[in-house]
Amino acid sequence: MVISSRADEARAAGPHGDAKAGRKGQRSTGVRSLRAQTYPYWFYAPAGIVYGLIFLVPTVISFYFAFTRWTLFDSEFIGLDNFRQFFSEQALVSGLKNTLIYAVVTSGLKVVLGMLLAVLLTGPIRSRGLMRSVIFFPVLVSTVAVGITFSVLLQPDVGVVSAVLAKVGITAPDWLGDPSTALLSVALVDVWKGVGLATLIYIAGILAIPKDYYEAVDVDGGGAWTKFRNVTVPLSRPATFTVILLSLIGGLRSFDLIWTMTGGGPGFSSDVIASIIYKTYQAGFFGLSTAGNVVLFILVTLIIYPLSRYFNSREVES
Template identity: 60%
Template structure:
């Protein structure tokens, strides 16, 4: 086989360098990300920054008047605000904690060799596909204290028939239960992906060394599913802090203000025509969620790196 001439040997590297340079300066990668960037700017960045401005104004559909921090001062004078904050954190902790625990346990079951595993996976994930408003209306009918099927069945067996959404002591927790039923499927799916991604060689080696099922769970499954756990915690906690639609569809924040959360208080101000005030409330909610999730995300990601 003949070797290239000296001129050819010098030309080939030069052509390769020019080709790499053209490729590196190609506009293709920028245009590839352009649709996502446009959607992000139009539907998130622009409304977010606009809300910061409008929170400092008294505005209507056609005009706005700059009033500084007046909306925020008035917002924090709301007598229901403290209760709404407490309810928001209680609701977020209950729903996110239950989704993490139940999602992980169900994922363990659905990744084990059981009969009808594919069918059970579909059943668990099905509520995720339903409209949140539709789920709220459905459970409002099912849990009706006088005509609901649930209380009718409890009455047959002689059990108490509580007012799930009408009892001030039960309303918030009943809504949380509906939210858990609706959202545990996505937590289960994320955990299943994390568990399935664990190499089977780890389990096989541990079984050869005589490890029990409990030891496999504690030493392999839980540590190596930490990425999935962090994802579920972050997503479910954000959803709990921002939750509104299922609360509004079931109780509207009632009875009284016993199931009001921060988002429902903001919506009531919007209903009353205080648009600037409700915008200020949305900014407060955004800052609260950010203040909680940024350090939590940093902590969970740091733990993953250390692992």
């Protein structure tokens, strides 16, 4: 009886009634889905508090103290004097150039080597799991331990690398003592330590590519190079963007490996902005070192933010 009465009501309402009921049902469904996707503001409060205490508050405070001459007990506002002094130092010009070179070299090599290793480790080879673990292992090792180890291995007289090259008749340079090779040597060690993470990101990106694309290349008679150029490289673009951003940020902020292996030397040949800031702070010029931190923050922001916007726009277009 209930079913028949509802059917009579529907017939009486006619087609307009059906349309209204349909629209009402769609609206109610949309409202329910929107409510299901919307979280209350208090849900974000813990993350917002942590973000504010760890990032926002220290950043604002550092911007203020960059304009002061301060110690642990008092501070004196001096305006832009810290920045004028910081930019008047010859070491800063050298450190800024070295920072950009270091970031570009390490980022570029991680992108290229990470992609090639990922293609190899997603292919039909034996012991893929073991090889992935071996390549990723340096990421887990302490940066200081890596720096100390390679400082010994790259010694010109007793180092293992120089001894191996001497066996084939090659005289090894003073890797860390020559101003022309010190920064590049540290950059290569940084690549060795960090390429495992880049490889892992690329492996995830390659495994997410549908197999249908590779099968289509097989049907067209394409080989491995065609698959790599026309399928793997373009469809791994999100992974490439991620590797570039992460490696650039790490390269611009790198300090511990450089300080452990060369201390910024010889001279200023391997000094970067982070090591200059540390030396300034170590000398007791706290306001000057804080100004250097602000300069580094602005440099990273000016490079990374436009790149991030550009990469996001390319992902939307594709």
